Amino acid sequence: MNHSLNSIRAAGMLAACIALAPSASDAAVKICTFPGSPSAALDRSVAQAVFARANIAATFVSHGIGEGDDDGVSLHELDKTLARDCDVIAGFPRSTVADASGSKMQFSRGYLRAGYVSIEAPGVELNDAAKRTVAATYASPAQLIAVQQHDITLDLENTSASTVDAVANGRARRAIVWYPAVVAYRRAHPEHSFTVATADSPYADWHLAFAFGDRSAPLRPRIDDALTSMTNEGRLQAMTKLWTLPVQTASAARYLDTPSAASSMHSGFMLADANAARAGRFIKVANEGGAEPPTFEQAQTTHGKTLYSSSCAKCHGAQLQGVTAPALQGPSFAPPSNSHLTLGGIFTYMTTNMPADRPGKMKDQDYADIMAFLLMSNGYKPGGPKMTADSARASKLPLNAGPAR
Template sequence: MNLSLNRIPAAGVLAVCVALTSVHATAAVKVCTFPGSPSASLDEAVARDAFAQAGIAATIVRHGIGEGDDDGVSLKELDRTLARECDVIAGFPRSTVADGSSSKLQFSRGYLRAGYVSIEAPDANPQGAAKNTVAATYASPAQLIAVQQASVTLDLENTSALTVEAVAKGQAQRAIVWYPAVVAYRLAHPQRQFTVSAARSPYADWQLVFAFGPRTAAMRPRIDAALDRLSGNGRLVALTHDWALPAHALDAAASDDAARFRDGPAASRAFAQRALLATATADNAGGFIKIAADASGTPSFDQAQATHGKTLYSSACAKCHGAQLQGVTAPALQGPAFAPASNAHLTIGGVFTYLSTNMPADKPGKMKDQDYADIMAFLLYSNGYRASGTKMTADDARASTMKLNAGK
């Protein structure tokens, strides 16, 4: 189950698949980029300059990372990649709200703040239902951001490029999308123009960094120092100028108390965002879901179904969200990022609707209604809600407009 959505794109201890040996001093470091990433050309350019500045011989490998399955590329797969085909990964997306605390990877400082934005196309002319439609990329943070908004209808697209195109062609009034995808689309279609505004969500704030495996971890301080020098002499600004978020979007995101990115060793463990790393091909991609965001009515549940929900979660959801709900390749489902103590955006009914429509990511909507209700009971119980003597049905969960707060 991948409630985060995108691939990309942390819980449970990942197996260490590589020997703790360093890269031979005379060998050129193999720097891989993600296949199909809209920022790949930028990632290559920054990698060449950063490694040259650090005095480290490097070659760019465009096909070292596999495409993964329809649910993306996992951290475990990246560990294996760094054991064989790649020494360093460029263009790795990081976010403080999706931290993979058990990852064996280490990360450089960020070289580009490249988050999610809301876009519209002034020259498009949406008609009918399209006027109330928001496009988002399936299995990505864009989808999670979109469903946090009140009473939205989603047009779920398989790729970020198609998400941008849905707005350009008038299929949707606006879109929540990864900003580098907007830049890449403009480069391919220079006649197209979009208005860009902040996507007001903690899930919107991301940075691109270099990821190092155990063999190359010792290089991280040298690359950090090189990025500092490139920043100081203006070269990094020149490289990233066309990809940088508009100033008004940055200001709005900062004033909205979005989760902030932290550089340095204290924040050197992270989450691989699945949908940035590969495209999704779920059966219901491109379909529509509707989600509520008003308040009142907490559904009751009993202890037995919460216990059964834990069993279902372990088999269908834990691989992405973690055995302890802390997040692996999808966001955490426990704690303030999921169920804040106050000022919640999501409702219980909204989360259940999303869960029962789109999860698990490999078989969306294929479980029994009551199984979804039992998983929802487990999530509520794990976030401080108390069990009662009444079993929660799918209809009860779906109808709830209570905001999702911890400790209820």
């Protein structure tokens, strides 16, 4: 998160009475947005309207959250930011695979679904290499979604804007990208249109919400009430219409190989018809078929936990609950069957792309020990020979059904 989500990284002392009913300008609730986010302008507009509806004086803090870096932002850093610089973060991305549930923060109801999508630019001339290329934003959920696809060349871009640009300018046939980035690009380049299809992945579905620190937590019910009333009036939908995902059906097919002739225009985008999509050709997202999990030793899970704590927990959470990267326990690690992720696929992704600040730089056996720790954390039992990088990489185990308990 992406992230777009990979660039997301959150004031002064407020008395309790100020938090409950600030009125003077010096008592206003301080709101931060993520300055690197494509939706920052929308987040600010929604925050202004919602806090005004809730009769809460608010001011925006420009320095609260920096641009961040490739290895994300930890819950500790966000908690500290909320305690020191901001009272509320607008535009906080939430997902079932990375819900920040282990933090001190509380969250409002979502005000915008802002998931990841697959886009193409019809009519753009592609060379042979570009026809096999899929662009994605580095160190974001987009990369995790794109890496599941087979027989492609992966083009990792540093920003969500450059990811969209890779499709617009013919460097890639398609891109997996956060939808607000597509909207932002279209606003800056209205001459471009894109086909948009749902990215059918557990890592694709995200919502924007307000995050509250300890002192501002009493405001959350009032903000939820304001969001509810604005929704009932249609005002929130009017404010977010341009940013709303055009693909509304959750059962939309996976990544389209070709645009449908039955596509229709929606706010400057061509929306792929779901029925036509189901009749089209799709890129497979992982290997099919089952297999027994590779064996692993108890001792290597202990070492793997230590390595995880030092190299992975900042983004994925100390309890594997997900922070600015997906959770690695439960449905996130073993997603619904339509994702077809395999242990070997996840291991290959991990060894080439993680940790985000030094991808692929750990020893092969260290990666295997981390994978053993992840398997144990998801209910697999240690036993048999030690897991090696080769045995993990070769595993065809589909991570869409729980192991025998």
